Amino acid sequence: MDPTAFNRLTARQQQCLRLVAAPATSKQIARELGISSHTVDQHIREALATLGLSDRMEAARRFIAHERGTAGDATGAPQVPPPFTPPLASRRSPLPAPPRHRWRRLMPPLPRHGRHLPKA
Template sequence: MASKSVPAVPIERLARLTPGQRVCLRLVHQRLTSKDIAREIGISPHTVDQRLRQAIEILGVSSRVEAARAFAAAEADGYQSLIYQAPYIAEDADPAPALSPDIGDRWREANAVHEMQAPYLAFASSQPARFIAPLPVRRGERNDLTIMQRLGWTIAVAVGTALSAGIFLSGIEALGTIATAAKRALS
């Protein structure tokens, strides 16, 4: 298998990339689609495609994959990666409030622990839910049901519909029976 060459891009062109374009290129390099990138960073797929088109134009390459490879190669030149370390650092959480002199040592220690845990809290919020409902909860959330889960939900909806229709019809029949009995009693 022939190795794919990475186009060399001048540093001046790399410096013209916006932070949003850089994030999109990193995620393209991780083989994510525009929809996945949009979901990951909370923007529309159209915006992702627009950022990537602009990055392709700035870098002077012909595709988003080439742009991502060139950007990753340029980042790797100035970055010495460790075995399990990602080539970029997650954004920090909100900065800690300024401490007034009258606050005790316990508050300072608790605040310091909170600051140290901030990068980990960002990853903890991205854990998937155990119960997967087939309804979209938030805009742009992907429905990742398996075929068996889809089949199960389809059967559950069909059974629920049949039961509720049966209950409705038996209620109407009971009302009809009561109305007939009331007419006979009045006659």
């Protein structure tokens, strides 16, 4: 693999690979970055093509090793970095959601079908 391939990755592709190494699913990555899971998959596919790899976890491992400067030892075998766990922000509140349509309980029922209009 070309060592300069990592420099050709976009910032978004790098973010996706970091989160893949977390490990996180495409849905979790999408929630974290505020994009669709299809967009995440597209970024990962483009990163795989740029790096000439076919496995997303292998690409993530090599990218993290490249970032840490441990791309390989004297034997040329890639070193596996320790598990990387970035914070995945939870979008859900710990409190229960307020009931929907609360205003319907507070408002009197609305008349229907024109029965409220005075007869002519």
